[in-house]
Amino acid sequence: MKIWAHRGCSQMYPENTLLAFEKAAIGGLEGIELDIQMTKDGELVVIHDERVDRTTEGSGFVRDFTLAQLKRLHIYADVHPGQEIPTMKEALELLTPFMRKGLRLNIELKNSVYPYEGMEEKIVDLVGMYGLEKNVVYSSFSALSLERLRGIDSQTEIGILDTRVSDCFYKLKGGCGAQALHPYWQAIDLSAERLQGYTVRAYFGGHLYPEKPTGTKLDLAALEKKGITDVFLNEPERYL
Numbered sequence: 001m002k003i004w005a006h007r008g009c010s011q012m013y014p015e016n017t018l019l020a021f022e023k024a025a026i027g028g029l030e031g032i033e034l035d036i037q038m039t040k041d042g043e044l045v046v047i048h049d050e051r052v053d054r055t056t057e058g059s060g061f062v063r064d065f066t067l068a069q070l071k072r073l074h075i076y077a078d079v080h081p082g083q084e085i086p087t088m089k090e091a092l093e094l095l096t097p098f099m100r101k102g103l104r105l106n107i108e109l110k111n112s113v114y115p116y117e118g119m120e121e122k123i124v125d126l127v128g129m130y131g132l133e134k135n136v137v138y139s140s141f142s143a144l145s146l147e148r149l150r151g152i153d154s155q156t157e158i159g160i161l162d163t164r165v166s167d168c169f170y171k172l173k174g175g176c177g178a179q180a181l182h183p184y185w186q187a188i189d190l191s192a193e194r195l196q197g198y199t200v201r202a203y204f205g206g207h208l209y210p211e212k213p214t215g216t217k218l219d220l221a222a223l224e225k226k227g228i229t230d231v232f233l234n235e236p237e238r239y240l
């Protein structure tokens with residue numbers, strides 16, 4: 001089982017921050033997953049929600065803030081203060097040395113609610129500037145966006161997101177250009193035989209910082225039997 005840090009080490013540190021990524025990068029994991037949205041002035045920033053309300057003291061949609069305005073916000077954190085919303089460029093600056101040594105990065109384009117125009121071109125250009133194509137996996141819930149991305153970049157790996165693995169499979173067969181399936185870990189509704197040969201990276205909806213860890217640990221061997229090859233975990237460091 002290959003283990004990825006979901007939004008960085010997001011149980012012990014604030015999600016999608018440079019701190020959470022740094023902690024994940026030094027841990028010997030398969031890779032890190034993060035989410036990107038786009039600002040009013042077209043900058044790619046790393047934040048999960050379309051709005052800033054849940055993770056910062058601000059209020060409103062990311063797309064209505066300029067980068068300068070977003071940078072004035074603070075990520076909620078009691079024992080880990082000083083974190084701000086990172087740009088995708090800042091995340092790549094931090095992670096490039098680790099990625100050159102083999103760490104992978106799953107960049108989830110958060111464009112199924114707002115189909116940010118030009119997002120695909122921008123992220124492909126940025127990853128290309130760092131020469132990290134071989135270490136990146138793009139993903140999105142939007143099959144249309146992935147098709148667009150595949151038209152721009154024919155090589156980099158793509159994973160299609162949905163809840164049920166059967167829906168991922170359906171989108172994959174529909175021609176979104178993905179090689180991998182990214183379903184919810186409890187929605188594996190096809191047999192392992194049907195999934196054989198596919199990379200199945202399952203995400204886990206666990207608790208996030210600053211909630212306390214649940215103390216539960218997944219049975220990775222049982223998940224492997226279901227055909228899951230990789231898992232995205234909020235507390236990946238517990239499994240190393």
Ligand code: G3P
Nearest residue numbers: 033035108139182203232
């Ligand atoms: O990419 C897997 C997973 O992150 C998708 O769900 O809501 O955590 O972005 P979400």
Ligand code: CA
Nearest residue numbers: 033034035108
């Ligand atoms: Ca995500």
